[in-house]
Amino acid sequence: MSGVRVLVGTKKGAFILSSDGKRDKWDVSGPHFGGWEIYHLKGSPVNPDRIYASQTSGWFGQVMQRSSDGGKTWETVGNKYEYDGVPGTHQWYDGTPHPWEFKRVWHLEPSLTERETVYAGIEDAALFKSTDGGASWTELSGLRKHDSGPHWQPGAGGMCLHTIVLDPKNKDRIYIAISAAGAFRSDDAGATWKPINKGLVSDTMPNPTAEVGHCVHRIAIHPSKPDTLYMQKHWHVMRSDNAGDQRQKVIGNLPTDFGFCIDVHAHEPETVYVVPIKSDSLHYPIDGALKVYRSRTGGNEWEPLTNGLPQKDCYVNVLRDAMAVDRLDDCGVYFGTTGGQVYCSPDGGDSWKPIVHDLPSVLSVEVQTLP
Amino acid sequence: MSGAGEANRRVRVMLPYHLRNLAHVGSEIELEVAAPVTVRSIVDAVEARYPMLLGTIRDQGTKQRRPFLRFFACEEDLSHESLDKELPDAVAEGKEPLLIVGAIAGG
Numbered sequence: 001m002s003g004v005r006v007l008v009g010t011k012k013g014a015f016i017l018s019s020d021g022k023r024d025k026w027d028v029s030g031p032h033f034g035g036w037e038i039y040h041l042k043g044s045p046v047n048p049d050r051i052y053a054s055q056t057s058g059w060f061g062q063v064m065q066r067s068s069d070g071g072k073t074w075e076t077v078g079n080k081y082e083y084d085g086v087p088g089t090h091q092w093y094d095g096t097p098h099p100w101e102f103k104r105v106w107h108l109e110p111s112l113t114e115r116e117t118v119y120a121g122i123e124d125a126a127l128f129k130s131t132d133g134g135a136s137w138t139e140l141s142g143l144r145k146h147d148s149g150p151h152w153q154p155g156a157g158g159m160c161l162h163t164i165v166l167d168p169k170n171k172d173r174i175y176i177a178i179s180a181a182g183a184f185r186s187d188d189a190g191a192t193w194k195p196i197n198k199g200l201v202s203d204t205m206p207n208p209t210a211e212v213g214h215c216v217h218r219i220a221i222h223p224s225k226p227d228t229l230y231m232q233k234h235w236h237v238m239r240s241d242n243a244g245d246q247r248q249k250v251i252g253n254l255p256t257d258f259g260f261c262i263d264v265h266a267h268e269p270e271t272v273y274v275v276p277i278k279s280d281s282l283h284y285p286i287d288g289a290l291k292v293y294r295s296r297t298g299g300n301e302w303e304p305l306t307n308g309l310p311q312k313d314c315y316v317n318v319l320r321d322a323m324a325v326d327r328l329d330d331c332g333v334y335f336g337t338t339g340g341q342v343y344c345s346p347d348g349g350d351s352w353k354p355i356v357h358d359l360p361s362v363l364s365v366e367v368q369t370l371p
Numbered sequence: 372m373s374g375a376g377e378a379n380r381r382v383r384v385m386l387p388y389h390l391r392n393l394a395h396v397g398s399e400i401e402l403e404v405a406a407p408v409t410v411r412s413i414v415d416a417v418e419a420r421y422p423m424l425l426g427t428i429r430d431q432g433t434k435q436r437r438p439f440l441r442f443f444a445c446e447e448d449l450s451h452e453s454l455d456k457e458l459p460d461a462v463a464e465g466k467e468p469l470l471i472v473g474a475i476a477g478g
Binding site: 034035036057058059060061062063076079080082 | 387388389390392393422423425426427428430431432437439440473474
């Protein structure tokens with residue numbers, strides 16, 4: 001394996017950061033789509049030169065971009081996301097019915113096996129699929145039409161389907177997460193869905209253990225152990241060992257269990273990373289010290305990783321889609337901040353360096369490991 | 372005597388910065404539009420010529436103007452007029468452009 005390509009979505013464009021396997025010197029390309037919010041970019045595992053980018057704007061709406069040459073050139077593809085049938089209503093913040101309305105694409109997940117297939121998670125929450133490289137999109141409406149759909153409510157950032165996880169060992173299994181409905185699993189390629197929120201407790205809900213309504217921020221798995229799900233919820237870091245059917249807290253000695261991102265080491269299925277954030281009211285690290293926490297035991301026992309990270313006067317946030325790992329032998333870990341830094345650790349978190357430190361606010365970070 | 376050729380008009384359209392970049396054009400484009408020249412017929416022609424702009428000026432389903440965009444021409448705000456109202460002769464004759472303007476917002 002010879003290099004990495006880091007795909008960075010920001011509030012004012014996309015950036016592509018490239019390096020060889022040493023991950024010491026970087027080429028920075030961008031801004032692509034300058035001035036637009038780039039919620040997410042992601043490359044196809046089947047064809048790494050194929051990258052999708054979600055480009056949005058409060059003025060001009062949703063544009064979908066596709067590259068077939070690793071991000072050198074781009075072409076617009078389909079941006080029509082029509083809900084299947086009459087979409088009806090979900091709940092608004094105040095509990096009143098509110099019509100389902102497309103707003104933007106939060107997350108793109110290219111298929112693990114099909115060259116031209118890609119999934120899109122949108123706001124208001126629904127899952128779409130394209131089998132023609134993004135040219136056209138069809139809703140997998142079994143999710144939105146779940147009995148609980150009319151009761152889903154937006155989180156502070158909107159009612160977004162922000163996480164899509166494809167099971168590498170079971171092509172019919174898909175996990176998704178919605179703020180603030182919770183996590184769902186399909187075992188039939190997206191036709192039907194079940195909530196997988198048992199064990200979650202959200203004290204801000206009328207029924208803290210309700211089947212839906214939880215503000216799940218992010219889910220991550222390791223490809224070799226896809227039944228083990230790690231979750232950063234609004235508050236609480238959770239683990240499930242049965243594909244989400246039951247979860248338990250793995251907070252252990254974390255200084256705070258609020259946060260957005262979570263990811264798993266490329267070669268160690270029990271090594272997990274989070275970035276604890278002080279609280280949902282403050283959205284910055286404790287005491288102005290930016291720390292990644294790593295557990296090598298699948299949770300509960302956590303160690304702070306600070307080497308190379310600012311330990312004073314740092315008040316940035318790390319958003320849900322802004323952490324990723326590469327698959328080089330020495331696993332690299334990456335995250336981007338709302339202050340415009342993108343950090344890389346080429347040694348699994350032991351040490352960190354900023355690749356860039358003055359980008360627009362970072363919304364998402366993905367990594368492609370190139371042959 | 373009238374015919375399709377005579378009925379077509381060459382109109383000018385000014386696009387906001389981000390849509391020019393998306394369409395890879397300059398600030399002003401020229402288009403052939405069938406008479407009668409209306410906001411709807413011009414936007415139809417813009418989208419047909421530059422399909423990457425589909426959905427960026429108006430919703431693809433409802434065809435409603437995106438809320439932060441406005442249509443101006445001849446020093447008039449046409450945003451709330453019927454989309455099918457004939458535009459002034461100066462626009463239909465290409466003397467004045469239809470301006471598609473993004474709202475100035477953000478502080």
